[in-house]
Amino acid sequence: MVNGAQRVLVFDSGVGGLSVLDAIAASGRALELDYVADNAWLPYGLKSDAQLQQRVPALLTRLVEEWAPEAVVVACNTASTIALDPVRAALSVPVVGVVPPIKPAAALTRTGVIGLLATPATVQRAYTNDLIARFAGDKRIVRFGSAALVEAAERKLAGDDPGTAAITEAIDGLFGAPGGAEVDVVALACTHFPLLAAELAAAAPRSCVWMDSGEAIARRLTNVLTANEGQSRVRRVGFTNGDGARASVRAFERRGFSDFFHISDAPHFEVAPLAPTHTA
Numbered sequence: 001m002v003n004g005a006q007r008v009l010v011f012d013s014g015v016g017g018l019s020v021l022d023a024i025a026a027s028g029r030a031l032e033l034d035y036v037a038d039n040a041w042l043p044y045g046l047k048s049d050a051q052l053q054q055r056v057p058a059l060l061t062r063l064v065e066e067w068a069p070e071a072v073v074v075a076c077n078t079a080s081t082i083a084l085d086p087v088r089a090a091l092s093v094p095v096v097g098v099v100p101p102i103k104p105a106a107a108l109t110r111t112g113v114i115g116l117l118a119t120p121a122t123v124q125r126a127y128t129n130d131l132i133a134r135f136a137g138d139k140r141i142v143r144f145g146s147a148a149l150v151e152a153a154e155r156k157l158a159g160d161d162p163g164t165a166a167i168t169e170a171i172d173g174l175f176g177a178p179g180g181a182e183v184d185v186v187a188l189a190c191t192h193f194p195l196l197a198a199e200l201a202a203a204a205p206r207s208c209v210w211m212d213s214g215e216a217i218a219r220r221l222t223n224v225l226t227a228n229e230g231q232s233r234v235r236r237v238g239f240t241n242g243d244g245a246r247a248s249v250r251a252f253e254r255r256g257f258s259d260f261f262h263i264s265d266a267p268h269f270e271v272a273p274l275a276p277t278h279t280a
């Protein structure tokens with residue numbers, strides 16, 4: 001640890017958590033940032049609730065033992081909206097989850113119609129419905145669930161063409177749905193989606209506010225920790241699929257990460273340096 005910096009572990013199924021990590025890194029706190037991508041199980045949006053409730057706490061318990069963070073950020077809406085309680089029960093450090101940005105979207109809409117773009121799991125979760133009932137009960141919500149957008153964001157961050165199919169499908173699904181003509185704020189309730197905000201905005205039929213949770217999570221983390229003002233520093237990344245890591249390593253290197261690890265299968269989740277062939 002350098003200069004009293006506090007260590008934080010950021011978690012997602014893939015590269016989506018980088019949209020949150022970027023906001024944390026910009027928050028001006030002296031933090032050391034580690035990251036774990038459960039890319040062997042990507043996309044989480046197509047996994048069952050029971051699968052995620054079992055796997056996410058088990059994987060994070062192991063990584064917290066290994067890397068001893070002082071806080072964990074579950075930078076994944078799909079995991080947060082179903083597995084936050086078991087994760088908190090399993091860990092002894094504070095856990096910050098991502099909440100679909102329904103409340104700020106409700107505060108901002110002028111038409112009263114909010115678009116909700118999430119994974120197929122998050123878009124219909126009880127957690128999401130509760131948020132809508134609490135904070136946007138008087139608004140109309142137009143929902144669209146997409147796993148293809150998650151894959152498109154993974155491709156983009158690997159340096160490949162994300163393609164237009166997933167973007168077009170999501171835009172049509174939102175703006176072409178009943179009420180869609182009046183959407184003026186879109187809540188991006190998957191951490192992969194802010195990574196495609198430029199593509200989504202360019203494909204949309206008109207200008208909208210594209211709202212994500214990154215800055216709110218960074219603020220929440222600041223409240224949970226006592227970290228001094230300063231610069232954050234990125235450190236280690238663990239991937240559950242070493243071969244799959246090859247493409248995304250570049251996105252992490254661009255942010256300054258240089259230590260890459262492979263995490264073996266459940267139940268042991270052994271952490272070992274990633275073979276150089278995986279990062280070549």
Ligand code: DGL
Nearest residue numbers: 016043044045077078191
């Ligand atoms: N990034 C994740 C989220 O915020 C999930 C992507 C996936 O389906 O794996 O929901």
